[in-house]
Amino acid sequence: MSQPEFQASFFDLHPAGDVFVATISCKQLTEEENLEQMSQELLSLIDVFNCRKLVVSLERVTFVTSAALGRLITLHRRLHRKEGRMILAAASGGVADVLRLSRLQDYFSMAADVQSGVTQLQAT
Numbered sequence: 001m002s003q004p005e006f007q008a009s010f011f012d013l014h015p016a017g018d019v020f021v022a023t024i025s026c027k028q029l030t031e032e033e034n035l036e037q038m039s040q041e042l043l044s045l046i047d048v049f050n051c052r053k054l055v056v057s058l059e060r061v062t063f064v065t066s067a068a069l070g071r072l073i074t075l076h077r078r079l080h081r082k083e084g085r086m087i088l089a090a091a092s093g094g095v096a097d098v099l100r101l102s103r104l105q106d107y108f109s110m111a112a113d114v115q116s117g118v119t120q121l122q123a124t
Helices: 035-047 066-081 093-101 114-122
Strands: 011-016 019-024 053-057 085-089 109-111
Touching: 011 035, 019 035, 019 114, 035 053, 035 066, 053 066, 053 114, 066 085, 085 114, 109 114
Parallel strands: 019 053, 053 085, 085 109
Antiparallel strands: 011 019
16 A cells, blocks of 8 residues: 555555554544545545555544544444454544543544554554
8 A cells, every 4th residue: 555646635644564544634523624525535545545454543633523423433334344443543632532422432443542553453
């Protein structure tokens, strides 16, 4: 997946061996931030670039809507159907609270930080 033509507007992408780390660059994941485009960029990692191990870093995100969580669920399901794995990493503050209150911390694989997520995926 080292194709240089992949360009993302909503996250920074960094390889870590066979694991890719997508650090969301928006502070707020809301409908106003064009979630559809962000979702398409993330899904293209799976469908076009054949990514199977993905850490989504939420370290810069301070607010999420239910629509944003729905996009992450869609991404998780797509990876799962293609026998891949995704870990959400570095969720804190209000984002961690929303994930906990919606019980999504049980649905998603979670990691305290990006390196922990990468380590978990490299072990599989």
